[in-house]
Amino acid sequence: MPAxxxxxxxxxxxxxxxxxxxxxxxxxxxxxxxxxxxxxxxxLYGMGLIGGFCHLYIGQEAVVVGxxxxxxxxxxxxxxxxxxxxxxxxxxxxxxxxxxxxGRIGGYSKGKGGSMxxxxxxxxxxxxxGIVGAQxxxxxxxxxxxxxxxxxxxxxxxxxxxxxxxxxxxxSFNLAALMKLPCIFVIxxxxxxxxxxxxxxxxxxxxSRNGAPWGIPGEQVDGMxxxxxxxxxxxxxxxxxxxxxxxxxxxxxxxxxxxxxxxPAKYRTxxxxxxxxxxxxxxxxxxxxxxxxxMTEAELKAIDDEVKAIVQDSADFxxxxxxxxxxxxxxxxxxxxx
Amino acid sequence: xGAAILMPALSPTMTEGKLARWLKKExxxxxxxxVLAEIETDKATMEVEAVDEGTxxxxxxxxxxxxxxxxxxxxxxxxGEGGAAQAAPPGAHGEKAAPLPQAExxxxxxxxxxxxxxxxxxxxxxxxxxxxxxxxxxxxxxxMAAEMRRDxxxxxIGEEVGQYQxxxxxxxxxxxxxxxxxxxxxxxxxxxxxxxxxxAAFTGLKPIVEFMTFNFSMQAIDHIINSAAKTLYMSxxxxxxxxxxRGPNGAxxxxxxxxxxxxxxxxxxxxxLKVIAPWNAADAKGLxxxxxxxxxxxxxxxxxxxxxxxxxxxxDEEFVLEIGKAKVEREGTDVTIVAFSIMVGMAMQAAExxxxxxxxxxxxxxxxxxxxxxxxIVRSVxxxxxxxxxxxxxxxAGIGSEVAMQVMEHAFDHLDAPPVRVTGLDVPMPYAxxxxxxxxxxxxxxxEAARNVTYR
Numbered sequence: 001m002p003a004x005x006x007x008x009x010x011x012x013x014x015x016x017x018x019x020x021x022x023x024x025x026x027x028x029x030x031x032x033x034x035x036x037x038x039x040x041x042x043x044l045y046g047m048g049l050i051g052g053f054c055h056l057y058i059g060q061e062a063v064v065v066g067x068x069x070x071x072x073x074x075x076x077x078x079x080x081x082x083x084x085x086x087x088x089x090x091x092x093x094x095x096x097x098x099x100x101x102x103g104r105i106g107g108y109s110k111g112k113g114g115s116m117x118x119x120x121x122x123x124x125x126x127x128x129x130g131i132v133g134a135q136x137x138x139x140x141x142x143x144x145x146x147x148x149x150x151x152x153x154x155x156x157x158x159x160x161x162x163x164x165x166x167x168x169x170x171x172s173f174n175l176a177a178l179m180k181l182p183c184i185f186v187i188x189x190x191x192x193x194x195x196x197x198x199x200x201x202x203x204x205x206x207x208s209r210n211g212a213p214w215g216i217p218g219e220q221v222d223g224m225x226x227x228x229x230x231x232x233x234x235x236x237x238x239x240x241x242x243x244x245x246x247x248x249x250x251x252x253x254x255x256x257x258x259x260x261x262x263x264p265a266k267y268r269t270x271x272x273x274x275x276x277x278x279x280x281x282x283x284x285x286x287x288x289x290x291x292x293x294x295m296t297e298a299e300l301k302a303i304d305d306e307v308k309a310i311v312q313d314s315a316d317f318x319x320x321x322x323x324x325x326x327x328x329x330x331x332x333x334x335x336x337x338x
Numbered sequence: 339x340g341a342a343i344l345m346p347a348l349s350p351t352m353t354e355g356k357l358a359r360w361l362k363k364e365x366x367x368x369x370x371x372x373v374l375a376e377i378e379t380d381k382a383t384m385e386v387e388a389v390d391e392g393t394x395x396x397x398x399x400x401x402x403x404x405x406x407x408x409x410x411x412x413x414x415x416x417x418g419e420g421g422a423a424q425a426a427p428p429g430a431h432g433e434k435a436a437p438l439p440q441a442e443x444x445x446x447x448x449x450x451x452x453x454x455x456x457x458x459x460x461x462x463x464x465x466x467x468x469x470x471x472x473x474x475x476x477x478x479x480x481x482m483a484a485e486m487r488r489d490x491x492x493x494x495i496g497e498e499v500g501q502y503q504x505x506x507x508x509x510x511x512x513x514x515x516x517x518x519x520x521x522x523x524x525x526x527x528x529x530x531x532x533x534x535x536x537x538a539a540f541t542g543l544k545p546i547v548e549f550m551t552f553n554f555s556m557q558a559i560d561h562i563i564n565s566a567a568k569t570l571y572m573s574x575x576x577x578x579x580x581x582x583x584r585g586p587n588g589a590x591x592x593x594x595x596x597x598x599x600x601x602x603x604x605x606x607x608x609x610x611l612k613v614i615a616p617w618n619a620a621d622a623k624g625l626x627x628x629x630x631x632x633x634x635x636x637x638x639x640x641x642x643x644x645x646x647x648x649x650x651x652x653x654d655e656e657f658v659l660e661i662g663k664a665k666v667e668r669e670g671t672d673v674t675i676v677a678f679s680i681m682v683g684m685a686m687q688a689a690e691x692x693x694x695x696x697x698x699x700x701x702x703x704x705x706x707x708x709x710x711x712x713x714x715i716v717r718s719v720x721x722x723x724x725x726x727x728x729x730x731x732x733x734x735a736g737i738g739s740e741v742a743m744q745v746m747e748h749a750f751d752h753l754d755a756p757p758v759r760v761t762g763l764d765v766p767m768p769y770a771x772x773x774x775x776x777x778x779x780x781x782x783x784x785x786e787a788a789r790n791v792t793y794r
Binding site: 039040042043045046047048051052053076078107108109110111112113117118119120121126127128129130131134136137138139140141142144145148149167168171172174175178256257261262264266270277331332333334335 | 344346347348349350352370371373381382383384385387389390408409493519524525527529530531532533534535536537538539540541542543560561564565569570571572573574575576577578580609610612633634
């Protein structure tokens, strides 16, 4: 999907150009990992090994991968419940994520959080939040901590276009702009908040302008193109690191699967989905770019094999890892005071 | 090698479904994302997509078949490269997926560390030596200042806390001493700034969030409960939230229903939170310091009417109290009156009146609502054999209900009379002076309740 032709309101902060070869290959590999991981998760869900809610990220991979490439170690990421891709992009282990999906002790939250609730302080991933829009205020809080400590870090708060109508999102825009917090707000506009299309939910026709009343620069970005995402993310990061305050990126993206596993997706046509997959798939575009760089089919096959092995290993681990012992019911409710 | 395609579960509750239609025929090539079949559940018709590439070699369940169990084999795919990643035969997965009860997993369910059974050491409170009278307002301010001097990660955030010096003048002087980075005036956006403070606490900072009154915490209650209180558990212990939410709670005077409500029961209901309700200046100072140091989210319920009242408070620079310990404010032998916050004062007055009538009342100041010091309450009731609870909040599922139930569970045989609750009336707070007075607990009611349970 082409972005708004008039990409605008860009930060004046100077940025580096597009991805180098190494980054291009890494982007392809990371997107492939997310795609294969999510397919496997869908499969395990179908087999009854994953329960409850399970929101797959298939189709949107370019967004997290492109943004993560523009971040530095120590920067923080926070998102909603559609979070598997974000975790893998931050470098969290596929094993720990998949084992959390199956509710096992080997999962990132010892099986107590599930698909929507995982965290890794080490990788700067702050969840995994199930209340739509909550992560935006919390994300402003991560940026607040960076501002308070003056440590030069940047926080990225991802949310869907559905969440973008929540009151606390606008409260967070105001607070972040008022205090000049280093926060990148990323709207992952996949066109549908559950079954309600963005046109039926938002009077705003250009979500990238939603921060305009607070003077937050915004860009609409082709979220199906990892290069475009990366370039925009670089501008956003540079803006925040320069102490200029928050930045808003509206990623025009698309999820191929339903809202969650139990969504029959009757609110859109099969043709619409097929068209996106065939004409705008982020992986296909990235694959073409990697080939254009002179990589051979054999080299690509090696990446495929590596990714497949990781995903299969994660699925095996997620089934072999035991369920949490019953004693875990009563742990982690309160931190014991020292 | 052929791979089995299994009947998928398409919702958290699905156990079987109808295979309505095959969209691919035997011998047809499929690639990832292709729709293979349509399945009808009790809720909807769903499409089954191929996960990997290959050739559909065999269809085992013809279309139109009803009651196809989840995980039964419905077709086979001759996997090209993707075959191996396709669903494996159900046997293999079935075995792996079987629950794996661990030998070392102890069945600790019986040892429920409930609010009630929280083991609280019964060591006597330390003697902090010299005291001098200060107001509750000063005690709160001094507590925050002391902790902010002690720890650079502590900051105060809220409406009017800085330049205005606090809507109730609790933060007087703090902006001057600590500057605008640590004493932060917020716009009127409780939801937003509470979420922001909670996010900051996830990184290890220790915010003190001042609500102008706890009534406004309702705007932010999602972050207090869903974000601050539950994340430690949901993260398997990785992400704590060392944050203090404080401000005046309960009825002030003539401010009507939306500004006169006790939140003790609301917050005390939730695991993952601690809830404190100080009465006097020593409670306020010692417990607020403890709350700020506590690595957990703490709700600190103050009372506007108490702000200006003076009480003796230890002068020791290190003075701090332990959370979770009630205090016997007055010893007695005939009846136990359990109260918290401003109602402790009324309980003390009632005890005075009862003494004149020859009834010896023991007054327990809860100080901490969660964890609740059941041990101190039970010890007292075992001595007096009678219980009156006193609170400003509503009766239904109130703190008095919980205290009475704890006594039932732990000292039933020691009771010589059914416990009695004295509470605010079960109505929104009226504005009219006469009605407001009627809606709140009154001294004569407490005296009467004590007389009733002692059958005098």
